[in-house]
Amino acid sequence: MTGARTAEAADVITGARERIDALDDRIIGLIQERAAVSAVIQEARISSGGRRVNLSREMEVLGHYREALGKPGTTLAMTLLELCRGRI
Numbered sequence: 001m002t003g004a005r006t007a008e009a010a011d012v013i014t015g016a017r018e019r020i021d022a023l024d025d026r027i028i029g030l031i032q033e034r035a036a037v038s039a040v041i042q043e044a045r046i047s048s049g050g051r052r053v054n055l056s057r058e059m060e061v062l063g064h065y066r067e068a069l070g071k072p073g074t075t076l077a078m079t080l081l082e083l084c085r086g087r088i
């Protein structure tokens with residue numbers, strides 16, 4: 001199941017996978033929290049007569065992730081934006 005060839009390696013992998021699962025739970029929680037904050041902003045803008053989406057702000061968010069994580073950061077940010085404001 002771990003792909004390891006020794007019991008020692010299997011132990012390392014099992015322990016590290018537990019940490020990854022815990023990190024993924026935190027990441028998912030942060031994404032849900034981000035979506036809730038994003039919804040507050042979108043609702044405020046729509047209530048004031050504006051549009052749900054603000055593309056110039058989205059460019060800033062994409063740039064932030066690209067600077068931190070490189071090209072895949074842009075892909076990640078695009079997925080995050082879709083999770084937070086739906087498809088456009």
Ligand SMILES: C=C(O[C@@H]1C=C(C(=O)O)C=C[C@H]1O)C(=O)O
Pocket residue numbers: 037038039041042052053054055057058061081084085
């Ligand atoms: C949250 C906002 O509204 C929308 C959602 C964004 C986001 O989730 O980061 C960014 C820009 C907008 O399309 C915002 O304008 O900041």
